[in-house]
Amino acid sequence: MSSPLWKRGVRGDFVEIFKSIGVRGPMEFYIKVLEITCLHTILVLGAYLMTGLTGLFSLGQGGFVSIGAYTASIAYLHFNVPFPMAILMAVLMGSAVGFLIGIPTLRLHRDYFLLVTFGFGEMIRAALLHLAQLTGGALGIAGIPKLVDLPMILISILFITFLIYNLKRSRFGRNCIAIRDDELAASLMGINVYSHKMKVFILSSAITSYGGALYAFLIMFIEPNLFNWLESAKLIIITFVGGVNSITGAIIASVVYYSFGEFFRFVDVWRDVLLALAVLFVTIFRPGGIFGSWELSPTKLFSWRAKKG
Amino acid sequence: MEVLKAISISKNFGGVSAVDQFAMVQRENEITGIIGPNGAGKTTVFNLITGVYPLDTGEIWFYGKNITGLPSHRITDLGITRTFQNIRLFRNLNVLDNLRVAYGIKVRYTVWEEMIRWPRVKREEGETEELARSYLAYFGLEKYGDMFPYNLPYGLQRRLELARALMANPKLLLLDEPAAGLNPKEIHQLIETLLKMKEEKNLSIIIVEHHMELVMNICKMLYVLNFGKKIAEGEPKDIQRNEAVLQAYLGDEG
Numbered sequence: 001m002s003s004p005l006w007k008r009g010v011r012g013d014f015v016e017i018f019k020s021i022g023v024r025g026p027m028e029f030y031i032k033v034l035e036i037t038c039l040h041t042i043l044v045l046g047a048y049l050m051t052g053l054t055g056l057f058s059l060g061q062g063g064f065v066s067i068g069a070y071t072a073s074i075a076y077l078h079f080n081v082p083f084p085m086a087i088l089m090a091v092l093m094g095s096a097v098g099f100l101i102g103i104p105t106l107r108l109h110r111d112y113f114l115l116v117t118f119g120f121g122e123m124i125r126a127a128l129l130h131l132a133q134l135t136g137g138a139l140g141i142a143g144i145p146k147l148v149d150l151p152m153i154l155i156s157i158l159f160i161t162f163l164i165y166n167l168k169r170s171r172f173g174r175n176c177i178a179i180r181d182d183e184l185a186a187s188l189m190g191i192n193v194y195s196h197k198m199k200v201f202i203l204s205s206a207i208t209s210y211g212g213a214l215y216a217f218l219i220m221f222i223e224p225n226l227f228n229w230l231e232s233a234k235l236i237i238i239t240f241v242g243g244v245n246s247i248t249g250a251i252i253a254s255v256v257y258y259s260f261g262e263f264f265r266f267v268d269v270w271r272d273v274l275l276a277l278a279v280l281f282v283t284i285f286r287p288g289g290i291f292g293s294w295e296l297s298p299t300k301l302f303s304w305r306a307k308k309g
Numbered sequence: 310m311e312v313l314k315a316i317s318i319s320k321n322f323g324g325v326s327a328v329d330q331f332a333m334v335q336r337e338n339e340i341t342g343i344i345g346p347n348g349a350g351k352t353t354v355f356n357l358i359t360g361v362y363p364l365d366t367g368e369i370w371f372y373g374k375n376i377t378g379l380p381s382h383r384i385t386d387l388g389i390t391r392t393f394q395n396i397r398l399f400r401n402l403n404v405l406d407n408l409r410v411a412y413g414i415k416v417r418y419t420v421w422e423e424m425i426r427w428p429r430v431k432r433e434e435g436e437t438e439e440l441a442r443s444y445l446a447y448f449g450l451e452k453y454g455d456m457f458p459y460n461l462p463y464g465l466q467r468r469l470e471l472a473r474a475l476m477a478n479p480k481l482l483l484l485d486e487p488a489a490g491l492n493p494k495e496i497h498q499l500i501e502t503l504l505k506m507k508e509e510k511n512l513s514i515i516i517v518e519h520h521m522e523l524v525m526n527i528c529k530m531l532y533v534l535n536f537g538k539k540i541a542e543g544e545p546k547d548i549q550r551n552e553a554v555l556q557a558y559l560g561d562e563g
Contacts, residue, residue: 163424170423170434171413178399178410185397188359190385190414190477199420245401293401 031150037258038153039215044254045160045247046208047235052244053164053173054200055180057110060101060117061235062227063124064094064205068212069222073141074134076217083147087213094209095202102201106194121229128224140223141216148218156214157251160207164247165297176200177245237275241282242289249291310337311370312481312513313389318357318367320350327353329537330367335481340507340514342524342545345534346557351517352394354534355483359391360384372480386414388480392470392487394517398458404469405454408441411476441476448472448502464495468502475506481513482506488520496520500527525549533557 043065050056072090075081081089105116128135135141167173175196178186187193216222238257243249257275282290313335320328328350335341343351356362358369360381368377376384390411399407416437418430445451448468453461458469467487474482487503488496500523506512518524524531525545533541533548535557541548548554 166424166426166430167420170426170430171409171416171418172420172423174402174406174410175413177401177406181399181401182397184361184381185393185399186410187381188361188385188391189411189473190382191410192380192382 033259033262035148035150035153035218036262037255038150038157039211039218040258041157041251041254042153042160042211042214043208044235044238044250045157045164046204046211047232048239048247048250049164049167049176049207050200050204051236052239052250053168053176053180054197056106056197056200057114057236058117058204059114059229059232059236060121060124061204061208062229062232063117063121064098064208065212065215065227065231066124066128066222066224067097068094068209069216069226070128070135070141071209072213073144073216073222077141077144078134083217087210090213091206091210094212095206097209098202098205099198101205102198106197106201118229121232125224125228135224138224140221140226142221144216144220144222146217146220148214153214153218156210160210161247161251165295168247172199237279240289241279243291243293244289245293246289246291246295248294248296249289253290311335312337312372313358313515314370315354315358316368316370318354318369319365320353320357320362321365326537328357328534331532331534331537331539332367333532333539333542335513335515336529337513338507338511339529340503340516340527342528342531343515343517343534344519344521344524344531344548345540348536349534350537351534352485353537355391355485355515355517358384358483359389382414385477385479388478389483390474390477390479390481391483392467392474392485394485394489396466396470398466398470398473400457400459403455403457404445404450404461405438405441407458407469407473408444408476409437411473412437412440412478415478444472444476463490464492467491467495467499471502475510479512481515484514484516484518486518487516488518488523496523499523503527 043061046064047058047061050058050061068090071093072086075086075089076083101117101120105113105120108116129137131137175186175191178189178191179193179196183193212227215226234257238253239250242251242253260271286292311334313333315331315333317330317332318328319326319330331350331354333341333343343354345351353362357364360376360379360383364377368375370376371384371387371389374387376387379387399410402410416433418427418433422430442451442454445454448471450465450469450472453465458466461469467490471484471487488499491499503514504527507514516524516528528545531541531543531545531548532539533551533554540553540557541551543551
């Protein structure tokens with residue numbers, strides 16, 4: 001533990017991790033890392049819709065992850081709801097809570113909205129701790145079967161990206177950006193700002209609780225501290241580093257950040273320092289995020305390949 | 310026909326009376342001017358008409374419909390759009406998308422259709438783009454569709470804002486100092502464009518403006534505000550000779 005950074009071999013470190021998470025070989029480890037990474041990408045997509053596209057800074061995303069995870073696990077374990085139905089229930093629950101939280105908070109502006117969503121996230125955490133009969137309190141819920149695998153997560157990412165990309169390139173996305181840029185001008189261009197923010201909030205909550213539900217059936221154990229406000233803040237930071245106007249940027253930044261963390265465990269505590277530095281450099285030299293507003297689209301990909309070939 | 314009718318509208322800001330018992334009538338296919346010294350409450354009148362601020366007293370009627378207290382987006386939907394004194398374009402949307410945003414109220418597809426790119430979305434997006442491009446051409450901006458608005462020269466930004474306001478297909482257009490920051494040549498172009506627009510699109514226009522030449526040339530009726538109060542109304546040639554107006558502009562000694 002106290003050996004200097006440069007003496008700690010990557011290989012030795014990996015073996016340690018293998019043991020700790022009970023995997024047998026490197027392949028299994030890589031898949032595990034990929035699963036966790038891709039799952040976080042789903043959460044980043046939820047945050048992208050809200051913070052990146054619409055400019056709503058929410059520190060309550062973690063609350064929705066927990067709502068999704070707990071709803072699905074409790075439905076599955078205690079009420080014998082089939083797995084797909086449990087996921088669906090988690091999404092519906094997330095959307096419903098999103099709607100209820102949205103009614104008072106969406107009238108607030110930037111910093112106030114941030115504070116209230118922060119409070120909401122912590123409220124969910126406290127509620128999960130104290131509703132011990134249902135949630136197991138601080139002990140959490142163990143014994144959730146692993147029903148989620150990599151292909152399932154990847155298909156989810158593709159599907160969610162498809163939805164968000166479609167929204168971004170038509171009226172919905174334009175309205176989001178217009179609201180982010182100038183709320184007053186947006187409402188004078190005929191956009192119902194409040195109801196549009198509500199749609200964004202509900203959709204983002206649905207995606208995030210979907211991610212949370214999958215998360216529970218991936219890591220097989222959940223507890224109230226699973227997703228605190230720091231994790232919510234990371235989602236926002238990743239969105240910003242990747243590029244506020246770019247889904248591509250958000251996805252790539254998310255994959256890099258979460259897998260970087262796993263593959264470079266040997267940098268240890270320096271991981272967060274590196275992230276902080278990266279954020280600092282990006283905000284100074286590329287205020288629009290690494291990818292700015294560049295977007296990888298099927299047509300671009302196609303024309304690029306055609307040019308090459 | 311009366312397009313807009315404001316009945317003794319007032320607005321106070323913390324005891325300061327920004328607009329005091331102002332009344333006006335806008336007739337169809339006419340251009341009306343609201344003039345007055347700085348801080349006279351001209352822009353506040355626009356903000357009251359478009360629902361940015363709630364009225365303290367009075368009523369506003371639009372084509373025989375009471376629009377008092379309606380939210381801004383509903384008022385836009387009914388057919389009143391505006392431009393701003395300090396340009397307010399959407400900086401993260403390109404020129405074409407700035408126009409497309411304004412057409413959002415006319416588009417009929419739903420969010421669900423949007424998500425899966427239903428054929429109707431594609432079709433209406435195509436129509437929107439075609440319309441946006443025709444407005445770009447109308448204002449001589451067709452080359453700049455892919456650029457971001459704040460990279461354009463100031464005069465073009467003003468034109469883009471005008472194009473965006475038209476894109477929402479208004480019946481009444483409110484222009485807040487459209488000539489501010491423009492050079493004489495551009496002002497001349499603006500006058501021509503406004504007159505052309507008025508005829509071709511059967512528009513009614515209200516202009517808040519300092520530039521007297523522009524106002525005197527194209528307005529049929531003028532309202533003069535000073536310290537929130539209407540001090541005169543009438544045709545431009547009468548206003549030019551009005552004692553109270555001269556006093557407000559030149560001071561008591563004048």
